[in-house]
Amino acid sequence: MIINSPINLELTQLSGQTSQPPWKQVGDCFSDVVLVGGKPTLFNVRQSQDCLDFSFTGDITEKEAISTLNYIYDMDFDLSKFYKYLSNREELKDMSEFCNGLRLFLAANPFECVISSICSANNSIKRWTKSIADIREKWGDNHFDAYYTFPDKSVIQDLYEDDEEESLFSENPCGNNLKSCGVGYRAPYMKKACEIFTDEINLSDIPEMDYDEAFETILKVPGVGPKVADCILLYGFNFKEAFPSDVWIKRIISYLYFDGKDISVSKVRDFGMEEFGDYAGYVQLYMFHYARMSGLMDKLKK
DNA sequence: CGTCAGGTAAAAA
DNA sequence: TTTTTACCTGAC
Numbered sequence: 374m375i376i377n378s379p380i381n382l383e384l385t386q387l388s389g390q391t392s393q394p395p396w397k398q399v400g401d402c403f404s405d406v407v408l409v410g411g412k413p414t415l416f417n418v419r420q421s422q423d424c425l426d427f428s429f430t431g432d433i434t435e436k437e438a439i440s441t442l443n444y445i446y447d448m449d450f451d452l453s454k455f456y457k458y459l460s461n462r463e464e465l466k467d468m469s470e471f472c473n474g475l476r477l478f479l480a481a482n483p484f485e486c487v488i489s490s491i492c493s494a495n496n497s498i499k500r501w502t503k504s505i506a507d508i509r510e511k512w513g514d515n516h517f518d519a520y521y522t523f524p525d526k527s528v529i530q531d532l533y534e535d536d537e538e539e540s541l542f543s544e545n546p547c548g549n550n551l552k553s554c555g556v557g558y559r560a561p562y563m564k565k566a567c568e569i570f571t572d573e574i575n576l577s578d579i580p581e582m583d584y585d586e587a588f589e590t591i592l593k594v595p596g597v598g599p600k601v602a603d604c605i606l607l608y609g610f611n612f613k614e615a616f617p618s619d620v621w622i623k624r625i626i627s628y629l630y631f632d633g634k635d636i637s638v639s640k641v642r643d644f645g646m647e648e649f650g651d652y653a654g655y656v657q658l659y660m661f662h663y664a665r666m667s668g669l670m671d672k673l674k675k
Numbered sequence: 676c677g678t679c680a681g682g683t684a685a686a687a688a
Numbered sequence: 689t690t691t692t693t694a695c696c697t698g699a700c
Binding site for chain 1: 679680681682683684
């Protein structure tokens with residue numbers, strides 16, 4: 374079946390968005406299990422022309438399958454309108470040609486996005502995605518042979534933190550701890566985050582909030598600073614007005630808009646949200662990948 | 676072996 | 689309020 378909106382699937386999958394790790398890739402096909410209304414469903418998606426071709430296995434209707442994929446790949450977002458917006462601005466006009474068909478890769482599971490985003494802080498894409506994949510395989514539920522859902526917060530909350538704690542309390546230590554997944558000093562953040570989601574913050578309240586309230590709320594979670602909070606709201610909850618600002622976005626914004634002058638990450642965030650409004654999230658996504666692919670990043674590295 | 680990677684928390688200015 | 693410092697880990 375085809376979803377008739379343009380997308381570059383591989384670019385979208387491999388762009389390092391902190392919603393979840395990329396789906397399993399075999400040839401040109403990407404697959405993963407998603408809980409749709411609690412029902413495990415295996416999705417297979419691939420590029421067909423410039424659109425999305427998919428099939429699925431699971432006890433849901435075709436309509437539910439389409440609506441799930443529409444959400445995850447943000448297929449209702451009007452890319453051509455966005456490209457017009459970019460082309461009308463001198464600083465942004467080159468970006469669309471370097472990232473044509475790049476879309477948001479939204480979280481199938483917002484809780485997983487929170488943990489992924491915490492894991493991504495001061496980390497590489499390769500390492501955080503492997504950590505999250507390891508957590509799924511160790512403590513998630515197995516479906517359709519080789520696929521795993523992300524474990525529930527109650528599971529993560531009860532895990533040992535590291536080898537030392539495990540060998541202290543366990544009769545046969547066997548890597549049943551968070552740090553064995555390479556999350557490093559983020560392990561206690563993850564566990565405390567789960568506690569907070571049990572007795573203080575209800576993640577399902579977030580979509581009802583306005584941006585500032587959602588931001589202040591999610592910022593209370595251990596391991597979540599401003600950059601990670603914006604990522605969680607953008608990739609996990611589809612708040613498109615988020616403008617996650619890290620050192621790279623700072624360098625790029627500084628180069629494009631402030632004549633290379635050094636400005637704080639916090640100012641960059643304010644600037645991006647003010648300047649780009651509801652397009653802020655997409656501009657951030659395109660900006661980062663434009664810089665990577667155009668060579669601007671190498672130029673700014675020194 | 677030292678440096679670095681898409682920051683955060685805690686301490687200090 | 690804004691700046692500095694230590695920090696798991698794996699790759700180079």
